[in-house]
Amino acid sequence: LHAFDAAKVQGGIVTRTAYEGETIKALDGQEYTLNCTDLVVADQSGKALAIGGVMGGEESGVTDATTDIILESAWFKPSSVRATSRRLALSSDSSYRFERGTSAWNVLRGSVRAVELILQLAGGTASPTYVAGSPVPNPAHASMPSCGGADGPVSVFASLKQGKGATVTNELGFVQLPWKALDQISGGSISHEEGARILTALGLKQVPDSPECWLIPPHRLDLTRPCDLLEEIVRVFGLDGIPSRFSGPFVAESPVDAAYNFQMELRRKLAALGFYETQTIKLIASESADGTIAQVKDALPLRPLQDGDLIRVSLPLSEDHSVLRPAHTPGLIAAAVRNSNQGVSGLRFFELGRVFRNTGGGKGRDIETDTLGILVSGDRTARSWVDPRPEQASFEDLLAVMAALAPGHRFTLTPARPREQAALGADVQLDGKACGYFARLSLARCRELGLGQPVYVAELDLRKMQEILTAPVKAAELPQFPGSSRDAAMELPLSTPNADIVKAVESAREKLLVSYFCFDVFTDPSGEKLPADRKSIAYTFLYRDPAKTLTAAEVDAAHQRVLKALTDKVKGLSFR
Template sequence: MNVSLNWLSQYIDLEGLGTQEISDMLTFAGIEVEGIQERGVKSDLVVVAQVVSADPHPQADRLKVCQVDAGEGSLRQIVCGAQNYKVGDKVPCSLPGAQLPGGIEIKEGKLRGVESRGMLCSASELGLPDATHGLWILPEDMKIGTPVRTFVKTDTIFELEITPNRPDLLSHWGMARELAAITGRTLKADPAEEAARSIETTDAGDHIRLEAPAACPLYTAVKISGVKIGPSPEWLAERLVSIGLRPINNIVDITNYVLHEIGHPLHAFDASKISEGIAVRPAHDGEQFQALVGGTYTLTPEDLVIADHSGKALALGGVMGGAESGVTEATTDIVLESAWFQRSGIRFTSRRLALGSDSSYRFERGTSPWNVLRAAARARQLILEIAGGTAGPVRVGGQAPTLVPESAAPTATVIEQGTEAKIYYALDNVHLDWSALDRMAGGAVPHLEAAAILKRLGCNDTDGKGNWDCPPWRLDLKRDCDLLEEIIRVYGLDNIPSRYIARYSEESAVDRAHDFRMSLARRLAALGFWEAQTLKLIATESPDGTVPQLRDAQPLRPLMEGDVIRVALPLSEDHAVLRPSLAPGLVSVAVRNMNQGMTSLRFFEMGRFFRNTGGGKGKDIETDVVGIFMAGKSAPASWSNPKPGNISFEDLTAVICSLVPNAAVTLTPARPRPEAAIGADVQINGTACGYFARMNIARCRELGLPEETYYCAIELRKLQDIATAPMRVKELPQFPGSSRDAAMDVPATTTNADILKAIAGAKQPLLVSYKCFDVFADPTGVKLAADRKSMAYTFLYRAADKTLTAAEVDAAHKAVLDHLGKQIKTLQYR
C-alpha cells in the first residue's frame, strides 16, 4: 500500500520527524517499509528555463544541441533527446550540482562529443507524475530562473507491506492512528466523524433485499440526485495521483478517496440503470457478468451479485462493479453503496475468477461494520460539496433490531430501525492481568505506561479492574495475549532488557535430522552440486503440452490420476498440484541454467513431495527426500581439462555411494516409465531407499537438455538411519585371497542384477566378492548373435582361518559356476 506523507499530515502532526525516523518507527512496530520515494524537487539548482534554439546534433539524429536561457545572463548549451518541445518553450532545467530524486546528481559532460552543461527534465525525472512522454512543458507566464521547488509540491511516498491481521492499517486515517499510538502525538479531527454524526438514516424496507444475509449482513444505499459529473478538483486529483491512482471523474474519485482515507470500500451506480431497488443475491449458475475493467465472467451460486429488482446484475459484490451500471458523463443521479461482506466469500470469488481490486483486497482481510455508515456519510458529504445535488437519507438493510450483549461476537451488527437508525458494534471485552505483563517483560514496562499505550490504541478500561473494551476497528484484538503483544510492540522490544541466558536441552530427533541435512548438503556441495529450492506447487499437463511438469514428476513410478493431490483454489494454472516428486523443480532449474550457458549441471534439493496411493484410494503420504540431478559435462572446462567428458550412469552411482561410504549400494532394475530410458530401485544395505532414472532422450531433446540426464531421489529418513548407524569395524584379512574370471554367453535382455542375484544364490562361503568387468555385444551378428551378449565377471575367494589351496579355490569356483549355469538356462527362456 502506498501512503502519502502530505496526505497523512492532514490527520497527525509529523513536524520534526524525518523520513528515516518514520520508517524506523513503522519497521520496529511490525509494519514493513518496502520502499520510500521522494517526489518533487528540493534543490534550488532546478529552475525554469526557455529554449532559445535547438540545432541538430552533428553525430546523432535523435539528439539536438539546445541553447537555453536559465536566467544566468548568458545562454547555456545542453544536449537533449526529447522530441515534444519547440523553440520558445519553457521547461525545467537542472544545472550542474542539482540533486534529483533517486540520488542522481547532474554534472557537466559530453554527449557524442558535444558539450552539455545540464539537463532538461521531464516530470518523471523530478519525481512527479508524467502526463506526457518527453519534457515537462511549463506555462508561458513562468518567470525564467525561478526555482521549480517554489511551485511544485514535494511529497514522500511510503510503500508499506501490511500483514493480513491488520486491515485497519489499509488507509491513511488508520496509519495516522497507528503513528499516534507509537509516537504519543495527538490525532487531528476524524475526517468522517462530523458527517457520520449528522447522517440521516431510514429503514430500507423492500427497497434493499438481502437474499444472502450470511454473505452480506449489512447493506446501505443513498440516492443523490442532480449531481454534475466532471473532473475532480485539484486537491482531490493530487491526493489520488500521489498514491498511484488515475483520476477518472469526481464521483468515482471520491469513492476511491474515501477508500484510501478511512479504509472502507464504496461503489457508485448510475441510478437510471437500477430498476426499482437493490437485491443482494447469490449468482445464478452460469450467469454472465461483464466487469467494469473489461472481460466477461461466468458465475456460480457461490458468488454474490448486487442486482436490481428486475434481476439484472449491477456488480459483483465486494469485488468489482459492472460495465453497464457505472457512472458516466451522462449520469445525473447516483446510488452510493456502502456494505459489509463476509471475507471468505469475497476471497473465494476473487481467487476463482482471478479478479481483484482495492475493494476485494480489503474485504478479504476483514473490514469493520463500524465503518459502513461512516464511509457512506463521508462520501455523501464530499459528493454534495464537489458534485452538487441533493441527497436522501441513507437506506439501511440488515439484521433485525436486537441489542447485543458485550459478550457477543465482535462482528455482530445491530440496526435500530427508524429515523434515528444507528449501527451498534459489540466490542470485544478482554481481561488483562498485569502480572502476565510482568512475567512477559520482566517488570520492564510500567503499568501506567502500558495502560496509556492501550488507550492510545483505542482501548477503554471499562471498570478500572483490567477489563478492556477493544476498539471496533481492531478485529484482531480478542485475547489477553493480543493486548500484551500490542503493549510490547508499541513500547519497543529494544526497551525490554534480556533476562534469560541459553539453557541446555537434550538433542532431539528434530535436531539430529537438521544436523544430518546440513552435513548432507555440505557433502553434496563439496562434490560440485548447487542446492536448489523450488516451489511445492507445480503445473498440471496443459492440453497443448506446453506445461509438462506433471510428466517430469514421474520418471520411474507411474502416477495414477488419484495419486495427484490437486489444489482446490489454485492461484494460477502453474500452481495447481502439490508436487508428487522433486524432479519437476530440478528439471526446470536445469533448463534455465542450460539456457544461460551452464554446461555442467549438478543440482540437489532436499524437500517433501506429496501424493495419494492406490489411485487415491490409499492413504496420503508426505515424504522427505533428497533429489539429485546430473547432466552435461562431468566438470567445467579448464586449462587442465579443456574437453571434459559427459556425465555417465557411473557418475551418479558414485555420488550415491559417497553419501554412505560404509554401506553397500545396489541398483535393482525396475520397469521405467516411457519418460525414463533407464529405471532402477536404489537399495542401501538391502533396504529400498529410493529410485534412480535416466530421462528419455526425446524428452531431453524437447527441453534442450543433454541426452545423458540422470535423476535420483532417496528418502532422507532411511538415508539418515543408515549413514548415522554405528560403524562396525572388521579386522583386515590375515590370509590372501585368490581370484578367478568367468565369461558367459547370455540373452541380450539379461541384466547385471540378474547375474549378481544368481551368484548370490550359490551361497558359497569362500566367495567374498564378485563384479562385472566386461560386456561384449555385436549388433551386426558377425562375432556374436545379435540377440546375445557376453558378460565377464571376476570372483575373489578367501578363507578367514587359512590360506586356500588351488584345489580348494577351483572346487569353490566350480560350485559357483555350476549354480550359475543352471540359473542362466532359466534366463534363456524368461
C-alpha cells in the same frame, strides 16, 4: 462503496444468498453462475444487482444517463468473499480488500465522507436520511467473551450520529490482559504503568474499574488475544531493553528436528560434491507449448503414475501451474535447460522437498512424501587449459554421488520399466530395501529441450533413507585370519544386466564369501576378438573364515559353489 443507478432498482436494496444456478452479468461484461453459498445485493423484486464484496452488476450500473444513485456502504465477511472470488475466478479491487480484512467501523464514516465529496465536487442533493441495517460488528472481536470488571460484565458502546438523526451503534471489541503475563514474558523489566502507557499510545482504552480489560480500536483487526497485546508492548518497548536472565533448557530432539538435521547433512554433502541446490515451485504444468517449462511428462516419480494419480488444482492461476508435482525431476530438468542455455557445461543440481500424488488411481487418498531429487549431466569436470574437453558424466557418476551420501551402506540398481520420457530406468535399493528410482532421460527428449548430452536423474525417498542411515550401527571386529581371493572371467550375452550376476552370487548363500566386485568389462563391436553380441566380465571374489585360516582346497570348493550358482542362474554364461 458501490453506486447503483436508482432508476434501475425496484424499491430498496437487500442482501441475500444467491439462488442455486442464479446468473448475473457483472461489470466486466462476463456472466457468472452463482450458488447458494454466494452473497448478492438485490432489490425488492428479488433481482440480483451485485455479487457481494466482489463486483457490481452491469444491469444496475451507473452510466452517463444516470441522474439518481443509491450509494451502498457495507462490510463483508472475508472468508465469504474469498470463497466466492476464488470459485468464480473473479478478482477485483473490492475482493482484494475484503479478503484481507477491512474495518467495519468505517462503513458509516466512509458513506458520510463519500456523500460529502460528491456534493462538493459534483453537486446534487443528498437524501435527508440514511437507511442502515443491523448494528455494524467489530469483526475482529465478534466472538470475544465478556470482560468482567468490578461490577460484573462490561459492554461498551459508541454511537456515531450522522445526517438528520440517523444513529448506528457499534460495539467495540475488548481483550483482557493479565499483568502477570507481562511480568512473566519480560521478567519484570516492563512495569505495568509503562505497558499501560504503550497501549494507550497505540489507541487502546482501559475499561474503567477493570484495569486488565482493554478496548480495541476497530481498525486494529490484528489485536484479538492477550498475546497480541503483549507483543505490541514488547515491540514498542524494545527487546534490547529486556535483559537475558535465563539459559535455554534442554529439550530432547523431536522427530521434526531429526528430519531437519538429516536433510541439512545431505545438503552439506551434496554441496561439497559440487552440486547446487534448487528451489522450484511445487506447481507444474500438465502440458505446455513451451517444452522448457516443468511439466508432468518429465516426472520420474518413485512409483509409476496411474490415471488419476495426479492432484490437479481446481482453479489454477495459470496453465503452467495447474498440477502438484509428483516428483522433483520436472523442476530439475527445467533448471538444467535454463543453465545449459546460459552456457553452463557441467550440470549438477539437487532438491529436497515434498511431492504429491493420489493413491489408487485417484480413488485413494492424497499423500505427501519428502524426497531427494538429483540431476547429473554434461562435463564430468570443469573445463580448463589442462583438460579442455573433459569426459561426459555417466550413470556411474550419479551412482557414486549416491554412494557418497550413504557411507557404510550399499545402493544397488535393479532394471525396471522406464517411465515416460526415460530411455533407461532402474529401481534403487538401499541395503536391499526399495528407496527410489534412477533413470536416464531419453535422447529424443534431450534434443527437444536443447540438451546436447545425456541427463541422469534419481528420486530418493528421504524417510526411508533416514530410517536406514540413522539406525544404530554395530561395528564388526577386525578379521583375525587372512582371506583368499579368486578371479573369474565370464562370457555372457551383451544384453545381460549386471544385476543378474549379483542375484546369482547372492543366491549361492556362500558363508565364506566376504565380498566381490567387477574389475573389468570387455566388448568388441567389430566381432574380431569377441562376438559383437557378447561381453566379457571379470570379477574378484574374497573368501574368509572368521574362526580359522582357510586352506586352498576350502577356498577352491567355496569358489566352485559360487561359479555353479552363476552358471545355473545366468542364461548364456560361460567361463573363459
